[in-house]
Amino acid sequence: MDAPIAVGAEAVVTVSEFLGRKAAVKTRVPKRYRHGELDRRIRAARTRNEVRVMQGARSDTVRTPVVYDVEMSGCSITMEFIEGVRVKDLLDADPSSSKEVCPLIGEALADMHNRGIAHGDFTTSNMILMPDGRLCIIDFSLGSINVGTEEMGVDIRLLQRAFSSAHSAVEGGFEAVMGSYVEKKTDAGTVLGKVEEIKNRARYT
Ligand SMILES: Nc1ncnc2c1ncn2[C@@H]1O[C@H](COP(=O)(O)OP(=O)(O)OP(=O)(O)O)[C@@H](O)[C@H]1O
Ligand SMILES: [Mg+2]
Structure with missing residues (x-):
């Protein structure tokens, strides 16, 4: 092998x-x-x-x-084989690269969600920034199609947690992701409501 x-x-x-x-x-x-x-x-x-x-x-x-x-x-x-750098490694090495990469993350997620696809493990380890500046999403083993807002909310919540733990040095990273997500996602408010619900559920159970 x-x-x-x-x-x-x-x-x-x-x-x-x-x-x-x-x-x-x-x-x-x-x-x-x-x-x-x-x-x-x-x-x-x-x-x-x-x-x-x-x-x-x-x-x-x-x-x-x-x-x-x-x-x-x-x-x-x-x-x-996707050439490039894992977004996790990129943000660890250079937190200021978030200005470039975070809007791409939000855009990609909104586009998937608009078509009913949830990733299931949407963390920065599963994204590669390619040399041409495009973002490639990998590792769809926990993904699903034809999903509802619950699964979409889980994708966002997971990413939010990644930014508050692994990427705590990246200032405003999650907000930048959500800025472009809300711009592209149809009916984004419903998903954001679900994210709040998931957060509260975790707090009280
Ligand atoms: N198509 C690809 N091109 C380049 N590198 C890849 C590719 N697929 C995976 N990798 C590399 O291998 C690593 C692990 O791959 P992946 O995330 O798919 O598996 P995993 O997290 O071990 O899997 P799972 O969560 O399904 O158990 C990635 O972080 C990436 O560095
Ligand atoms: Mg992975």
């Missing part, structure tokens, strides 16, 4: 080549604490879901990796 670039809780990502193109291969590895057949089915379902949501999320404004190949038996996705 090629050298891994990331080893997560559920998946290993390696760099490879597909028909002469640089590719990223994301493989969901077996979990020994889960029963063999059940484990295989869970990994297959998540792989299938990730491909479906990643492809569905792509639009003129939202960049996602192009899927080159899917191998259901091995639970792996071969996709376009």
Whole structure:
């Protein structure tokens, strides 16, 4: 196997080549604490879901990796390798880059939500700023389509928490994200109301 670039809780990502193109291969590895057949089915379902949501999320404004190949038996996705810098690393190294990147985050999220797609794990670790200045969204394993305001609210709440913990040095970052989100999202008020509800729910339960 090629050298891994990331080893997560559920998946290993390696760099490879597909028909002469640089590719990223994301493989969901077996979990020994889960029963063999059940484990295989869970990994297959998540792989299938990730491909479906990643492809569905792509639009003129939202960049996602192009899927080159899917191998259901091995639970792996071969996709376009996205060059650039993870937004988490960028903001850690240079908090002032938030002026450039935060509006892009809000715009991408609004565009996905306008089409009924929630990401499910919308943190700055799952975004890559490409050399051409565009933002690519990755890791759709917890994503869903045809969602309601609840799932949209969860995306926003997760990002808000990331900005208040991991990116506390970035001043006004979350507000900048929301500025562009509200501009692009139809009926943004309903989602913002839901975000408040989720926050209060967490406080009192
Ligand atoms: N298409 C890609 N191009 C370049 N780098 C990628 C690509 N896909 C993933 N990576 C790198 O691998 C890391 C982990 O990938 P990803 O976020 O999809 O998996 P994960 O968080 O381990 O997965 P999961 O949350 O599904 O368990 C990313 O943070 C990124 O650095
Ligand atoms: Mg991830």
